[in-house]
Amino acid sequence: MRYLLYVLPLVIFLGAGVAFWWALDSGRDPSRLPSALIDQPVPEFDLPPVATVPVPGLATADLVDTGQVTLVNVFASWCVPCKAEHPILVRLTEREGVRLVGINYKDEPEDAARFLDDLGNPYARIGADPEGRASLDWGLTGVPETFVVDAEGKIRYRHVGPINPPEVESVILPIIEEARR
Amino acid sequence: MIRTLVCLLAAAAVAALAVLPPALALMPDEILEDPALEARARALSKDLRCVVCQNESIDSSNADIARQMRLVVRERLVEGDNDQQVLDYLQARYGDYVLMKPPIKPETYLLWYGPAVVLVLGGLGAAVYLWRRPRAGAAPEPLSAEERARLRRLLDEEGA
Numbered sequence: 473m474r475y476l477l478y479v480l481p482l483v484i485f486l487g488a489g490v491a492f493w494w495a496l497d498s499g500r501d502p503s504r505l506p507s508a509l510i511d512q513p514v515p516e517f518d519l520p521p522v523a524t525v526p527v528p529g530l531a532t533a534d535l536v537d538t539g540q541v542t543l544v545n546v547f548a549s550w551c552v553p554c555k556a557e558h559p560i561l562v563r564l565t566e567r568e569g570v571r572l573v574g575i576n577y578k579d580e581p582e583d584a585a586r587f588l589d590d591l592g593n594p595y596a597r598i599g600a601d602p603e604g605r606a607s608l609d610w611g612l613t614g615v616p617e618t619f620v621v622d623a624e625g626k627i628r629y630r631h632v633g634p635i636n637p638p639e640v641e642s643v644i645l646p647i648i649e650e651a652r653r
Numbered sequence: 654m655i656r657t658l659v660c661l662l663a664a665a666a667v668a669a670l671a672v673l674p675p676a677l678a679l680m681p682d683e684i685l686e687d688p689a690l691e692a693r694a695r696a697l698s699k700d701l702r703c704v705v706c707q708n709e710s711i712d713s714s715n716a717d718i719a720r721q722m723r724l725v726v727r728e729r730l731v732e733g734d735n736d737q738q739v740l741d742y743l744q745a746r747y748g749d750y751v752l753m754k755p756p757i758k759p760e761t762y763l764l765w766y767g768p769a770v771v772l773v774l775g776g777l778g779a780a781v782y783l784w785r786r787p788r789a790g791a792a793p794e795p796l797s798a799e800e801r802a803r804l805r806r807l808l809d810e811e812g813a
Contacts (some may be wrong), residue, residue, distance in 0.1 A: 509746065604721050605725070
């Protein structure tokens with residue numbers, strides 16, 4: 473009995489050690505938050521088009537009962553990671569035939585137009601959100617963020633930060649496939 | 654003379670630092686005209702966590718998104734929401750994380766009640782330890798005849 477008591481500190485130490493080891497090694501990122509909006513309908517919003525870009529604006533109605541899966545990408549011309557993920561978005565629309573719409577977050581229309589002229593415009597619709605108010609209803613924490621919205625208009629997945637090619641294969645495409653069913 | 658002056662200046666600077674309020678993240682253009690609403694907005698801002706900073710309220714964070722959230726808090730208050738409705742509004746969008754005080758539910762029982770459990774366990778351990786310890790001041794049992802004989806033998810050996 474007494475002997476057990478002496479081993480207790482060692483046991484606690486080992487337990488804490490394993491917990492810390494796991495926290496360091498599991499690749500878990502504590503800054504990644506679970507989204508409150510998964511399996512929720514898309515928020516109510518209605519955004520005008522970006523003045524200088526020839527695609528229509530974006531509203532809730534454009535995402536509800538569309539009969540197809542839609543990727544919603546929040547981007548800004550001043551955001552460097554957005555530039556990095558842009559070719560991947562282009563490829564997703566061209567090769568996989570995914571419907572992609574954008575929310576242009578806190579941007580100047582001229583800058584957004586130049587960004588899309590330089591890199592190509594994969595977006596079927598773009599809503600301008602100069603104040604960032606509609607994006608807050610999407611639970612946005614920063615740009616870029618990408619949401620998978622199913623045919624009925626439910627948010628099925630949220631990706632924080634730029635999409636990279638391995639994630640497209642391993643995460644995004646499977647989720648799109650699943651949402652299509 | 655100069656040294657005294659420098660010392661005085663340094664002391665004054667330290668005193669000023671202690672007296673001045675900490676720098677505000679809140680910008681003048683965010684502040685509402687109605688002081689009562691603004692006071693409620695400030696109080697609510699202290700209960701809401703900035704979602705990109707690990708443990709900072711939106712009241713003290715300079716992050717862009719924190720400013721955005723402060724503006725939304727004020728927007729909801731102006732629309733006539735009560736305090737709970739404002740918190741619910743942001744919780745619906747950002748989850749429990751946005752609340753500085755996490756809600757009590759099965760996932761957070763460990764968080765809320767864990768410290769109490771540890772305290773009780775520690776208290777029990779301490780109580781058991783103290784209970785079993787021989788009382789201070791209690792007279793030790795007298796030696797038995799056998800022990801006395803052994804003690805005498807040892808003392809004799811030492812003396813020899």
